[in-house]
Each structure stands twice: as structure tokens, then as C-alpha cells.
Amino acid sequence: MSQPILAVSRRTRRTPLSPRVEAHGVKGYTVYNHMLLATAFRSFEEDYRHLKRHVQVWDVVCERQVEIAGPDAGRLVQFMTPRDMGGVAVGQCAYAPFVDENGGMINDPVVLKLADDRFWVSVADSDVVLWSKGLARGMGLDVSVFEPEVGPLAVQGPRADDLAARVFGEDVRAIRFFRFARLPFQGRELVVARSGWSKQGGFEIYIDDADNGLALYDALFAAGADLDVRPGCPNLIERIEGGLLSYGNDMTIGNDPFECALDRYCHLDADTDFIGRAALEAIRDAGGPGRAVRGVTFEGETCPACVEAWPVAAGGAHAGYLTSAARSPDLGVNIGLAMIERDRWEPGTAVTVETPEGARAGAVTGLPFIEPRPRSVQASSASSKG
Amino acid sequence: MSQPILAVSRRTRRTPLSPRVEAHGVKGYTVYNHMLLATAFRSFEEDYRHLKRHVQVWDVVCERQVEIAGPDAGRLVQFMTPRDMGGVAVGQCAYAPFVDENGGMINDPVVLKLADDRFWVSVADSDVVLWSKGLARGMGLDVSVFEPEVGPLAVQGPRADDLAARVFGEDVRAIRFFRFARLPFQGRELVVARSGWSKQGGFEIYIDDADNGLALYDALFAAGADLDVRPGCPNLIERIEGGLLSYGNDMTIGNDPFECALDRYCHLDADTDFIGRAALEAIRDAGGPGRAVRGVTFEGETCPACVEAWPVAAGGAHAGYLTSAARSPDLGVNIGLAMIERDRWEPGTAVTVETPEGARAGAVTGLPFIEPRPRSVQASSASSKG
Numbered sequence: 001m002s003q004p005i006l007a008v009s010r011r012t013r014r015t016p017l018s019p020r021v022e023a024h025g026v027k028g029y030t031v032y033n034h035m036l037l038a039t040a041f042r043s044f045e046e047d048y049r050h051l052k053r054h055v056q057v058w059d060v061v062c063e064r065q066v067e068i069a070g071p072d073a074g075r076l077v078q079f080m081t082p083r084d085m086g087g088v089a090v091g092q093c094a095y096a097p098f099v100d101e102n103g104g105m106i107n108d109p110v111v112l113k114l115a116d117d118r119f120w121v122s123v124a125d126s127d128v129v130l131w132s133k134g135l136a137r138g139m140g141l142d143v144s145v146f147e148p149e150v151g152p153l154a155v156q157g158p159r160a161d162d163l164a165a166r167v168f169g170e171d172v173r174a175i176r177f178f179r180f181a182r183l184p185f186q187g188r189e190l191v192v193a194r195s196g197w198s199k200q201g202g203f204e205i206y207i208d209d210a211d212n213g214l215a216l217y218d219a220l221f222a223a224g225a226d227l228d229v230r231p232g233c234p235n236l237i238e239r240i241e242g243g244l245l246s247y248g249n250d251m252t253i254g255n256d257p258f259e260c261a262l263d264r265y266c267h268l269d270a271d272t273d274f275i276g277r278a279a280l281e282a283i284r285d286a287g288g289p290g291r292a293v294r295g296v297t298f299e300g301e302t303c304p305a306c307v308e309a310w311p312v313a314a315g316g317a318h319a320g321y322l323t324s325a326a327r328s329p330d331l332g333v334n335i336g337l338a339m340i341e342r343d344r345w346e347p348g349t350a351v352t353v354e355t356p357e358g359a360r361a362g363a364v365t366g367l368p369f370i371e372p373r374p375r376s377v378q379a380s381s382a383s384s385k386g
Numbered sequence: 387m388s389q390p391i392l393a394v395s396r397r398t399r400r401t402p403l404s405p406r407v408e409a410h411g412v413k414g415y416t417v418y419n420h421m422l423l424a425t426a427f428r429s430f431e432e433d434y435r436h437l438k439r440h441v442q443v444w445d446v447v448c449e450r451q452v453e454i455a456g457p458d459a460g461r462l463v464q465f466m467t468p469r470d471m472g473g474v475a476v477g478q479c480a481y482a483p484f485v486d487e488n489g490g491m492i493n494d495p496v497v498l499k500l501a502d503d504r505f506w507v508s509v510a511d512s513d514v515v516l517w518s519k520g521l522a523r524g525m526g527l528d529v530s531v532f533e534p535e536v537g538p539l540a541v542q543g544p545r546a547d548d549l550a551a552r553v554f555g556e557d558v559r560a561i562r563f564f565r566f567a568r569l570p571f572q573g574r575e576l577v578v579a580r581s582g583w584s585k586q587g588g589f590e591i592y593i594d595d596a597d598n599g600l601a602l603y604d605a606l607f608a609a610g611a612d613l614d615v616r617p618g619c620p621n622l623i624e625r626i627e628g629g630l631l632s633y634g635n636d637m638t639i640g641n642d643p644f645e646c647a648l649d650r651y652c653h654l655d656a657d658t659d660f661i662g663r664a665a666l667e668a669i670r671d672a673g674g675p676g677r678a679v680r681g682v683t684f685e686g687e688t689c690p691a692c693v694e695a696w697p698v699a700a701g702g703a704h705a706g707y708l709t710s711a712a713r714s715p716d717l718g719v720n721i722g723l724a725m726i727e728r729d730r731w732e733p734g735t736a737v738t739v740e741t742p743e744g745a746r747a748g749a750v751t752g753l754p755f756i757e758p759r760p761r762s763v764q765a766s767s768a769s770s771k772g
Contacts, residue, residue, distance in 0.1 A: 003391040003392075004392060004412050004413060004414055004415045005389040005390065005391060005392065005413070005414050005415070006389075006390060006391065006392035006414070006415060006416065006417075007414040007415065007416050007425035007426070008416075008691070009632075009634075009635055009691075009692070009693060009710075010634065010635045010692065010693060010694060010695060010709055010710070011416075011511060011632060011634030011635045012634075014693060014694055026390050027390060027391070028390050028391050028392070028393040029390045029391075029392060029393065030392065030393050030394075030395065030397075030398060030417070031392075031416070031417035034511070034512075034634060039393035040393070100519060100523075101523055106516065125397060125420070126420075126513055126516065127512055127513035127516050127517075128516070130512065130516045130520065131513075131517070131519070131520045132520070133486060133487075133517070133520065134516065134517045134518070134520020134521040134522075134523075134524060135520040135521075135523060135524045136520075136524070137486075137487055137520075137524065137661060138520060138521045138522070138523065138525040138526075139524040139525075140524075246395075246397060247397075248395075248396065248397030248398075248420060249395055249396045249397045275523060305394070306395070307394045307395060307396060307400060308396060308400055309396060323396055324395070324396070
């Protein structure tokens with residue numbers, strides 16, 4: 001397949017940071033929540049090597065915020081997720097699968113608790129604002145639901161703390177994993193969270209207009225010249241190595257959170273009222289899901305682009321399908337994320353992956369392929385997601 | 387700005403027709419409802435000239451269907467739109483603005499009434515399935531809401547009737563504007579509607595899997611060789627000439643249907659229960675909207691790509707913003723769609739358009755710029771949309 005250009009229009013919105021992304025010579029784009037998201041600057045592999053060694057600044061403003069505010073805000077947020085939100089504190093970022101009445105994945109956002117009655121839901125690629133508004137209006141809740149003009153600029157990589165400290169001061173180092181603080185920048189206070197869609201550590205800083213976004217972007221580059229700071233974006237190779245699932249790629253509304261290995265965010269024993277409870281309890285009571293996400297390694301010197309699900313077979317029978325794939329330079333092997341049937345999901349099971357370039361021999365593995373780099377004790381957490 | 391490639395993944399889904407679109411050498415893509423949509427094959431202008439003279443086959447499977455079925459289906463559909471759906475018959479396609487509690491545009495779909503208790507909502511670029519499901523679940527309605535694997539293949543252009551008749555038989559000519567019939571194709575019955583996102587006439591045929599989609603695509607090309615049938619897609623120039631608004635470009639959730647010149651689909655005097663009624667009545671009672679969509683012509687031998695809203699001024703003061711623009715070869719002038727303030731919206735008002743290549747003098751016009759080609763008496767309708 002040739003590589004057609006992306007025809008940009010107002011509907012596939014630019015972000016406040018697009019002028020810098022373009023000036024840095026972005027090579028590829030995708031569209032995410034109706035906005036532009038870079039996919040590569042030099043190449044997947046060159047960006048990957050840099051991300052794992054240095055520090056990058058990412059325009060991920062496309063991770064839109066859905067603001068839920070008002071007397072019933074907490075009730076609505078709880079109603080959308082099997083995670084028990086009761087223990088989530090103000091200042092915390094809570095990864096929370098959102099499910100529908102069938103237990104199907106609506107999204108897998110990070111919920112920022114700004115106040116007891118005010119949340120930002122930082123969403124993956126689906127219109128959670130419409131789902132939330134629909135539920136709120138249908139239920140007659142006393143809550144406002146809207147998309148403010150707010151989105152993250154991410155600082156990711158092993159030197160992220162050093163770079164962020166030069167711009168926000170040393171206080172930034174004390175922010176714990178999946179917590180946020182409000183830190184000053186040019187006379188404003190910005191929400192700075194220790195989070196981000198890589199396993200290399202770093203921050204997401206919530207910018208709310210073009211002026212502070214561009215000023216922050218430029219300040220980070222000015223402060224980080226000797227750190228070899230570069231533009232970046234969520235990296236296909238690194239996120240597969242780290243076992244980070246992408247909504248729309250590795251899970252859809254046709255998958256439940258157990259299939260997505262999100263059991264630890266499904267608190268069915270908690271006394272909560274959420275929309276998919278009956279469906280998820282039925283799956284639990286039946287002994288769990290019939291398939292789940294696993295890693296797959298497979299042979300080949302190169303890895304084709306995975307633009308459609310690839311069938312996976314074991315012993316000549318259907319075993320599942322692979323949904324994201326890349327060659328890992330650090331592992332020296334092709335790796336992928338796959339939804340694998342229960343009777344084939346044991347790590348070590350031999351499989352065959354049907355790629356567009358022919359069948360490749362492989363094996364089921366656990367996840368992640370590579371453990372995240374250790375965080376300092378202060379920033380550590382038992383969870384890979386907060 | 388350079389032209390980055392679109393990095394395709396499973397999340398930006400291919401359609402059942404993508405193999406043919408690629409084989410025809412698609413030049414540009416956009417992402418629409420999480421799926422690929424071609425934007426050009428030869429060039430905007432060459433595609434435009436061909437569309438207005440011959441016949442094209444379009445992959446618009448990305449116009450996803452939201453199926454709403456069950457005892458409360460009619461109630462839910464009515465609840466989402468100010469259009470009085472009471473008079474809509476089975477077999478009819480009803481253009482229906484969907485609004486939220488503020489009267490803001492959620493989408494502007496075409497609703498196909500398949501049965502008294504079953505509808506397909508053929509949507510523009512927003513996740514109407516989440517909005518509909520959220521309302522249904524919140525209201526406790528007895529209705530199922532889901533996205534079936536169904537989407538349109540369009541046949542558009544002055545020779546569309548001739549081409550469609552060769553594949554579906556002469557019965558296809560009798561389908562009235564914004565009506566559909568079930569016609570046989572290779573042992574199946576397909577929904578064939580006289581509709582489509584151009585003003586050149588034609589059909590949308592709802593395919594429901596890759597096999598019948600590809601077979602139909604190939605049958606149309608085989609039957610139309612002497613008609614110079616070509617691959618096509620919604621064309622930027624032709625749709626602006628025809629005054630077709632694009633959701634996300636020319637209207638957003640920040641606009642109400644009056645601003646979008648959709649007054650004739652707002653039946654506030656009907657005895658219907660819909661979500662934005664109070665908000666729309668308030669706008670009506672205040673004397674109508676403060677701004678509305680208009681055409682704008684402006685000078686220049688070429689037209690830059692409009693990827694962000696361009697400010698429009700009149701008499702040195704803010705007059706609105708322009709959201710879609712192209713040079714019209716047939717009119718010999720640059721044309722655009724713009725949201726213009728009430729005190730400046732009179733056709734003939736002199737304006738200045740701030741393009742990325744500098745200010746251009748222009749004037750407000752009515753819409754459309756070019757009237758649609760006349761249809762036969764049988765196929766005619768008082769409305770440009772059914």
C-alpha cells in the first residue's frame with residue numbers, strides 16, 4: 001500500500017501546539033478524538049531509541065478532557081466505571097475502564113479528581129463527552145458535562161524529571177506516580193501530573209490555551225538543549241514493549257475489561273452502582289473471560305504495518321487475532337499485542353501469525369515485554385497505572 | 387505546511403472497499419468516524435469536473451449506521467431531533483439535526499426508517515452510537531442501540547441512474563428522492579436509497595459485508611466502462627458550491643440548528659418531546675440566532691487550504707469566520723462557507739477574509755452557490771434534503 005497524505009481540515013483539528021510540531025518536520029499523523037496526533041518525527045525506531053535514553057516533548061492535546069462538574073459529578077463518574085472511585089482522592093489520577101451495559105469497553109480514560117465535585121476525564125479515542133452527556137441527561141443528573149479547551153503536553157523519557165524541574169522548579173520531583181499538583185508557569189498555575197503514555201516516566205501538563213501551550217513548549221526546548229530534548233509522540237514500538245493497550249487497536253466496544261487484562265480495576269465486590277455491573281458479574285461467575293490480551297513474539301527480520309487484525313492460529317486451529325505489531329530493536333524480535341483464546345493463552349504456546357507478508361511462527365508471552373524503568377522510591381507505586 | 391502521511395492503524399479502520407480505493411491510487415485520506423475516507427483520486431479539481439459530467443463510485447462506508455430497534459425506538463429517535471418524525475414513513479430517509487440539551491448540534495444524520503420500530507441513523511463524524519446509548523440507558527428505554535457492520539457505497543453524478551439501472555434493473559429509476567427500496571443483487575436484497583453527499587444526484591447502497599461490497603463495486607465498474615465511471619469521494623469544491631455543510635467543519639456542538647440554516651427541520655410547533663426543545667424555543671422567542679451560515683466569495687487566483695477557521699471582518703469589525711474554502715472552476719472565484727453575524731449577513735455585504743496568505747476582499751452571498759441539477763419530475767422534491 002502506498003502512503004497517502006492526510007488531508008487536514010477544520011474537522012480534523014489542529015492543536016495549539018501544531019505550529020511547533022510542523023516546524024519540527026512531523027513525518028506522519030493520525031487523527032485522534034477529531035484532532036491531529038503525530039506518529040513519527042524521524043522514524044519509529046529513531047524516535048524510540050531517543051525516547052528510551054533522553055527526554056521528549058509530546059503534543060497529546062488530542063487526549064481531550066471531558067469535564068464533569070456539579071452535585072452529581074461523583075455519582076456520574078462512578079456510574080461509568082467498575083473501578084471503585086470511593087477511595088480516589090483529590091489530586092489523584094485514576095485509570096478507570098469505562099464500560100457500557102454489556103460490559104463492553106467505551107474508553108479507558110485517566111480520571112483527574114480536581115475537587116470532590118469536579119473531574120477531568122482524559123480520554124482515549126471515542127466521544128466520551130457524548131456518552132457522559134447522554135447518561136447524565138437521560139438520568140436527570142444535576143451535573144454539567146462538556147469538553148473544555150484543555151489537553152496535555154507530555155514530557156516523557158528518563159530525563160523528564162530533570163527537564164521539568166528546570167521549568168517548574170524542584171517541587172515537580174515530589175509529585176508521586178498518578179498524582180498531580182498545580183505548579184506556577186509564567187504567572188499561571190498549571191495542572192502537572194506524573195503520568196503519560198510511555199513506560200519511560202514523565203509528566204503530562206494540562207495546557208488550556210495556545211499562548212501558555214506554545215510558551216511552555218518553547219521553555220522546555222530552551223531549558224533542555226543540553227539534554228538533547230526532541231519532539232516526540234506516543235511510540236508504537238515502545239508502547240508495545242511496555243504492554244500499553246490502545247483503545248480502538250487492541251480493545252474495542254466488543255471487548256470487556258477482563259479480556260483487556262484490567263481485572264484489577266473491576267471492583268465487583270465494592271458497593272458501587274455502575275452500568276455494566278450485571279454483565280461483568282455474569283462473566284466473573286462464569287469463570288472469567290474466554291479470551292484475553294497477551295503478548296506474541298514472532299519471527300522475521302522486519303515487521304509489516306498492522307492495519308487490520310491478523311489471525312493467530314495454534315495447532316491448526318483459530319487462537320485469536322493480533323492487533324498491534326512492531327519489531328523491537330532492543331529485544332531483536334517482532335512483538336505484538338493479541339487477543340488470545342483461553343485454551344491457547346498460556347505463555348510459551350506455539351502459534352502462527354498470518355501477516356500480510358505470509359505466515360510467521362511465534363509464541364504467546366506474558367506482558368509487558370519489557371518492565372518499566374524503575375522509579376525513585378518517592379515516585380514509586382505498586383501499579384503500572386495509578 | 388508539508389503534507390505528512392496518514393499513519394493507518396486498526397483504530398483508523400479500513401473499510402470493506404479499501405482494497406479497491408487503494409488499487410485506484412487514492413491520493414489523500416481523512417479519518418471519519420474512526421474509518422478511512424478518501425479525499426481525492428486525481429485532484430480536487432479533476433475529480434470535481436468528472437463528478438459533474440459523468441458518474442462516480444464512492445466508498446463512504448465511514449458514514450456509519452447506528453441501529454435503533456425495539457419498542458421504544460421511535461421515541462428515542464424523536465427525542466434526539468427537533469424534526470417532527472411523526473410523518474416519516476417506512477421507506478423514507480429523513481435528514482434530521484440531532485441536538486443536545488443546549489440545542490447544540492450533536493450530528494446531522496440521515497435517518498432511514500426501516501420499520502416502525504427499527505431505524506438506521508446514517509451519521510456524520512461523531513459517535514452518535516454513544517450519545518444514543520447513553521440517553522437510552524439513562525432513560526431506561528426498551529431499545530437496542532448498536533453499530534451494525536453496514537455502510538454506504540455511493541453512486542453519484544449525472545449518469546448515476548443509468549449506471550445503477552444496469553446493475554439493479556430499471557426499478558431503481560423509480561426510487562424517489564430521499565426514499566429507499568430493497569433491490570436484489572446477486573441473490574441478496576440491498577437497501578438502495580436516492581441520496582448522497584453531492585448535488586449531482588445518485589444513490590447510496592447499504593452494503594453489509596466485504597463480499598457483497600466488493601462484488602457490487604466491481605459490478606458497477608464493469609457495467610459502466612462506457613460511461614467513464616471512476617472512483618470518487620465527497621468533493622470539497624462541489625459540496626461548497628452546493629452549500630452542503632460538513633459537521634465538524636461548518637458546524638459543531640457550539641452551533642444550534644438555526645445558525646446552520648436548518649430552520650425547516652426544527653418543528654417547534656409539533657407536539658414532540660425532544661431534548662433541546664427549551665433551548666431552541668428560547669432562541670426562537672428571542673427573534674432567532676445571532677449568526678448563521680452564509681456563502682462568501684473572495685478574490686484571489688488560487689485558494690489556500692482552510693484547515694482552521696479564518697476570521698471574516700466587515701467595516702473593520704468582526705463579522706464571523708469562514709470554515710471551508712475552495713476555488714470554484716465553474717464560477718471562476720473563490721468560495722467559502724462562513725458563520726456570519728446577523729448584522730452583517732445580508733447578501734452583498736462587503737467583507738475581508740483573513741486567509742493564511744493574507745487578507746482577501748470578498749462579499750457575503752446566499753446559498754447554494756450553484757443550484758442542484760434538475761431532477762426528473764418523478765424524483766423531484768421540494769427539498770434539497772428529504
